[in-house]
Amino acid sequence: MKNINKAALPLALASVLFSSHASAIDYDKLHQQLDIMSDIIKSSVKKQSDNKGPQLARIESHYLAGQGVVFNLNVARVLYYGHNSNINTPVMPLMPVVPRPPRNSEGHEGAELFGENYEIVIEEAMEEAAIAIEMINENIRFDAEDQRELREQERELAYELRDLAREERDLNYEKLHLDDDEKAEYQKELVEIKKRKEVIEQAKVKVKKRAKEYKAKVQKVQDEKAKQQQLFYSQLESNITDVLCSYGGGLKELPDSEYISMIINGAGNTIDGRTKDKVLVFNKLDVKNCVLERIDAAALLSKANGYQF
Known part of the structure; x- marks a missing residue:
């Protein structure tokens, strides 16, 4: 019997496990489920948003094998418009021209x-x-x-x-x-x-x-604007959690051992001119328990790993 290279065994085993894991997921179905979930989140947020305030502009979704799904939520920040404004782009004030010192007849400044x-x-x-x-x-x-x-x-x-x-x-x-x-x-x-x-x-x-x-x-x-923005972000987190509790079961292709991550761009603190993103990482099993009404949305949100990055 041929000797087995013990050093190569862990790599071979990991390769088999990853291959088995990858083949167990129908990526096309998962992609479709992510699109549906994105539409549900956008629809839910839109219904509860003030038309004059911040809006959820778009959602991008990805899947990371062995880790889970990631949703990137991009928010259009609220702008202030004058009472006569009929357009949606901010006016940029013209920069003034600094008067040049005239020259006298002798050429002095x-x-x-x-x-x-x-x-x-x-x-x-x-x-x-x-x-x-x-x-x-x-x-x-x-x-x-x-x-x-x-x-x-x-x-x-x-x-x-x-x-x-x-x-x-x-x-x-x-x-x-x-x-x-x-x-x-x-x-x-x-x-x-x-x-x-x-x-x-x-x-x-x-x-x-x-x-x-x-x-x-x-x-x-x-x-x-800052108060309105923070209120929107707070409501957005609640909306996301409610959607996961109501429709999280739709992510059937996502393994129970993986995660559902939400990245809310620009929802964090601003430090040294850079605004951080707010990240919420939900365990798929916790989402499943919320769908089955074993826990409520508030409990699901408290279980999420939330941080700024």
Whole structure:
């Protein structure tokens, strides 16, 4: 009798077991059962979802031999739309163009002549840019007309300050060549410029107040959206568990020793700019017991191995 290679025996046995396991599963039937289960989950979630809130966009399913089935649930996050919005894509605010310092007849940059006045122009433009960027990042749609009005007001104030700075620069230059009578007129014009600058400064305060209100609106909407999102994810977990208890028996091709995993994309915490997924791993036997009413949906959910990844 030939000697048996003992080292090769475990590999041969594992190969036979895997082959036997694989041949016991009809993959076409299992694929069909996964599609049916996906449709049931989507239908159940849709019935209990607010049309204005988050929606279950799509479900992808896979089978891992010896481990079980995996459902990837992709959720469309809720967006805020202005009261005049009739479309479903968020408006991206236009980035402002920073005013370039004009050159004088000698070729000097205006910033050298305007000093602090021109820095105010830059500051206003950059503040507008910060607001626009924040709106883009927050993915929030505000009323387009209000956005344009605020943007135009900020731009006009910046241009007015630039013009006043130019006038003040010209006056200071002319002062060097004025006689006593002309200097009196110069002082009068200088006072007028200062009055106009005060008016603009008051207007700047109002615009900044509106910008602050926009930021508060952004935060309020974001807070409401986050609450709505978390409520949806919580309800989604309950819906999934209810579906498994009612229809989990439909996964007949899945061995009782394997698992049903649900990956809810983006349902976890956000850390360092990365949002984790929520994973729920159900034992097929636990699902079967729930179908047979030996345990309820709440017990099934408590038995699931839930974690974020």
